[in-house]
Amino acid sequence: MSLLLDVLSWVLLLSGGLLSIVSAFGVLRLPELFQRMHSATILDTLGAGLVLSGLILQAGFTVISFKLFLVFLLLALTTTTAAHALAKSALADGIYPKGIDPEVVRAGLSEGLPGRQRIATDRARERVAPPASPQEDPPPQPSEEGGPPWA
């Protein structure tokens, strides 16, 4: 039994480690943001999950396992949320996944957003296709570089 658990846990640990290495390569090698994020989030959730499960098996039914489980829970919650936020701000900044028509994304984004966000997307649109004549743009650009969300 213990041998079986041991083998299982090592399999989990090794596969988690392997996955981590692969996704690290992915982050380095993949061409654009969303693909890199894809690679990184796999590391965050699946990679970490595998390693943690392996460790839980190693620890057995103890308080340590419980703590490890909590860590897993925390990771699962925070990394996904962080990835979500990252992707969303990338879109808001006018960076779109390759091969997807920007207009579709924009249309989806603009709907139901409060005014300020809409302004930001409008600006992003302008940046993709700059207006014909440079207007007398006010020097300090509000919220262009992603004004602080908490303000």
Place this chain on the structure above:
Amino acid sequence: MGWLLEWMSVEVALLAALVSPLAGAALVVALGPNPNARDGSSLVAGVVTFLCVLRIAMALQAGEPVAMELWEPTPGLLFALEVEPLGLLFALVASLLWPITTLYAIGYMRAHHEEHQTRFFAFFAITISAVLALAFSANLASLFVCYEAITLATFPLVTHSNDRTAWRAGRVYLGILMGTSVGLLLFGVLGVHALAGTTRFTPGGVLAGPLADGNVSKATLGVLLGLFVFGAAKAAVMPFHRWLPNAMVAPTPVSALLHAVAVVKAGVFTILKVVVYIFGLDLVRELHAHTLLLYVAGFTVVAASVIAMHKDNLKERLAYSTIGQLSYIVLGALLVAPESVQGAGLHIAAHAAGKITLFFGAGALLVTAHKKYVSELDGIGRQMPITMACFAIGSLSIIGLPPTGGMWSKLLLIEGAYHAGHGPVVVALLISSLLSVVYLLSIPVRAFLRPAPTAQTGEHPHHGPAPWTCRIAMVLTAGLSVWLFLFPDFLYDLVVRMTEPTP
């Protein structure tokens, strides 16, 4: 005078001589609202001070050592007093002339309707206290402190009239005197302390030892001597003489006592003390630098006389005359012959009596006849005979003719120069005397012998004689000049003792 001996001990007298002018100043401030009481107290303080100095003089005659240590803020900066003949001579002159000048000032200031008379008399008294402390200083360090105190205390007097010229003069005054004293004199004082380990005035000097030990070269000592001669800019050796003509904007009593007697003499006194008691006559004689400095002083003598001839403003003419006469004393010190040093000491007294008379005369002319310029004085002697007579006596004293004390001192100086083998200096002294005949004696001659201007050019309005206090003061100082001619023995004894090694 025996009561004076019994009445106070010499230590008390020494302190009282310094404190009573300060007390006088305090009284003056306290009694400010009542002019008569105020001026009276100033006068009384002057008399008391003189009596104290007299008491000290009697003690010194009797051979009592008069010395006192006050306090030592940092090691090497010892405030101490010690009376020796030269200092006593200086103190006697200053303290005797102070009450006389006060008497004169009372008349002058009131006649001139000066403002801030309380301030004037208070700072006057403070200056006198500092001068006496300087005269009695036992070492160079405390002498330096007093020297600076004099500069600061006279500053409000120079700027008394509080107008633009006065302040400009004040700036020059403070700039030159402070600059040279901090930059040169202080360095010299510290140098002496570093070389000799002490700054105490010692008969025979303190620097011969380090030279013999090989701690210091003659060239360095020469530089040191130069630091003192130029650093004591109160002696007005060219090129640091400009403050003195500028200071003439002060009220005449200030010019009379301070810028003819007390302050300027503090400068030459410093040089004399340094030459006699720090370097020692024998050492100075060996330094090559002293010849060089001698020529600077000699040049000052002649140049100042020449400039004085061209000045129409009476007080400025007197100021340049003072510059010349001060350099006589510096010359006397640097000639390092015993006679010349004695002559220099004596000249402090003789020039004081003569020059103060001249300034009194100039002041009297100003307040009574409102004349500032020599060219306006034709025939004025008939209206102000006493003033102009005293002026004539003062002139004789400065020139060095009998029957005045100036004759003795100048004789000694020339004798010393001759003995020391400095022919050019003798010539310079003679030329300067001749020039002074021209620029000084011409004034009473003009006043008495030339006719008064005619009606077209503007008759002298009838203004009468000078205020009576002024006249008394003038007669006293002119009398002093004559007295110095008749009875120079007492002062001569003092200056002789200075150059003789004490047993």
Place this chain on the structure above:
Amino acid sequence: MGVAIDIILLLFLLSIAFAACVTRNLFSAAMLFGIFSLISATLFVVLDAVDVAMTEAAVGTGVSTILILITLASTGYRVSPRPAGRQVLALAVSVVLGATMVYGTLDMPSLGSPDAPVHTHPIAQYYTEVSPVEMGIPNMVTPLLASYRGYDTLGETAVVFTAGIGVLALIGRRRRKDPLPIVEEFREGGANRHRVLRVISKQLIPPILLYACYVQAHGDFGPGGGFQAGVIFASGLMLFMLLFGVEHARRIIRPVVLEKLIALGLLIYGGVGLVNILQGGAFLDYRTLAHDPQHGLHYGILTIELGVGITVAAVITTIIYSFASHLRDHVMQRTLRLRQGADAAQTSPESGA
């Protein structure tokens, strides 16, 4: 193995520092600083200084990164290159500095050497052997920090206090009688548009605060204590502020209360010392607090840790509030200004901002 980890971490630190120097984008630099702190914290853990690591992680990675970002938001992210002459001077100074430090390490005992003076000095022995018996506290760091060198800790608390007061004095808002008109979009804060973020993060705040209380109380037995607890507590509040906006956060804990808490914490600490004097002991001699000296020590340490915790938490929260409010006013005024300009230029208010 340990050495390899050390070397790898140090290499990381070096390259991150270099990158932070080179980059022209201040946003990246800020992020790099955060990573730098995180790796430092890891390094501290490797060096068995867990208490320090905790503080470093919370302050370096969390609080200060946020502060830098807030600052950048009101200044801009780009940096213009400096004149080359100055860089040469700075480089020269750095080289001399580095050379001196390397020179200094030449005669230094090697890391962890048991012969090092740090270990052979009698006080090291005292701290490791006498102290646990004397104090009855298993975590060696806590008595050192709170009792043997408790006065230093009082000083450090005073430093934190000063920092808080300083920020208040410099950018703390006057309690205005006429507040700025609030732009409509700012009323709800930014969180409405990030529903996922908001929902998830909200769940995290109570555990964080709970954990802070645990760290505060647990200092005697494990890594932790007032500094760490205060920082963690403040991070929780900071998260709340990030999610719901500073206006909302200011309504939950009023700045005035925070200001008084800052002072209260330091007073608690110093008050313990004064009580000790009144009880007849030396300043900060907790043994006078109870009949049994060991009990006294425990009471004393707990109380002063509480004081430290209060001051640290309040100061960090105050700093973040102040910065955020400052930025908020800044952005709002700018928006208002721009909008007025746009209104004047165009009829449609929608297209201008």
Place this chain on the structure above:
Amino acid sequence: MIAEHAIILVVVLPLLVAPLCVLLGRGTLAWGAATLAVWSSFGLALHLLGRVLEEGVLRYQLGGWAPPVGIEYRLDLAGALVMTIVTAIGAVVLPYSFASVRREIDEHRHAWFYACLLLCFAGLLGITVTGDAFNLFVSLEISSLATYVLVSIGRDRRALTAAFRYLLLGTVGATFYLIGVGFLYQMTGTLNMEDMARILTEARPDGLGPVHSTKTVRAALAFLTVGTFLKIALFPLHVWLPNVYAYAPSVVSAFLSATATKVAILVLLRVFYTVDGKATPFDALPIADTMVPLAIVGALVASFVAIYQRDVKRLLAYSSIAQVGYMAIGIGLATQAGLAASLLHMINHAIMKGTLFLAVGCIVYRVGQTRLEGLRGVGREMPLTSTALVLGGLSLIGVPLTAGFVSKWALLQAVLADSHWIVAALILLSSLLSILYVGQVIHVLLLRKRPPGAAPIQEAPLWMVLPTLVLAIGNLWFGIASDQAAEVSRQAAEFLIREVAP
């Protein structure tokens, strides 16, 4: 009980009244509390000075732990001297601050201001009294941090950049100090200064000569020295100082100029004599050879620059750099006379710079600015203030019968005793320059006429003028009756030097 604990109460009282000020919240109440605290510190400091003179070094074990396990407070004469300076200046400045702060600082910041003033005060005192190298750093941080706030709390926007620059350089200085202490800790295993000094002279465990000859200790000393040089604003590390003193509120300028650099110099003395004393740092490192030339060049350059300043406070700030140079010369001589002269000049400079900045503060109160051309003739209408200004200025020049003269005299003597003729000449040259810049201020204030149509000016309020005059009279008092101060500084120097002698 108070006598027993005086040595700690003197620091802790202001330190704890600072949060109290924040709790009280109102400016007036905070001022009252701060004044009480500072005055009681002053009383305690005088008491301590008396006891140190009688009994020698005072010790106090914090937390009841015997050093080197715990932190030790250890007050020697040099510390007591600086402590008395700091508390005395504080006691003078606080009554003054009431009116001045109301004029110069926004009302809602008053409580914070007094809290920071007390923290700075407590930090400076902590440095004077501590016997622990790390505790010194903590105190240094408290005072520095509070200083940055104090400087920038006024309404002058320029103070912000000045304070920021000071913050950068001050932090570098403090970090250098910390690195130095860290190195020393590596080599000694202790933080107690006396313990350090003892171990530094012992043989190394590996048998390679004494500990103080190691490269680590040398590097540590270099770091400590340079870090402290930054704090005392020794040329060329002085760049932070002029703007800080120029743009800070008047009270802060006066307090800092009179105390902060003095305490930093004490840190230098602690490094040179208390920590590394027995190993005589002057032999190990070329300290004298670098310090004296730097100091003298600093004195000259700063005096020269001061002449061209058009702002009174900046002018005084540059003069402070020059004066710090004088003190550094005395220390760099590494003789007892030089050290005593430095300590004496520390006292006197505190008094004169305090006077000058307070007097300028009075003028700022009425005129609202410090540019020279705006101050024409102002002195005539503020007679008491200008009296104080003139007295302080004369003292700064070093005119006899003022405090400045006595210490300059002592310094020159110490310099000449080692026959550094050129140094002495250069010091005098710098004094001459000081005549120029002080004269310039006095000239503008007193001799120039007010521009036509300028509004009439009153004398500053009594509560500002009185403290200023008290310090101004101090200039005279310490110039005429300076034997006590000189004696104390001589003894303090003797004590520090004796620590060096085995």
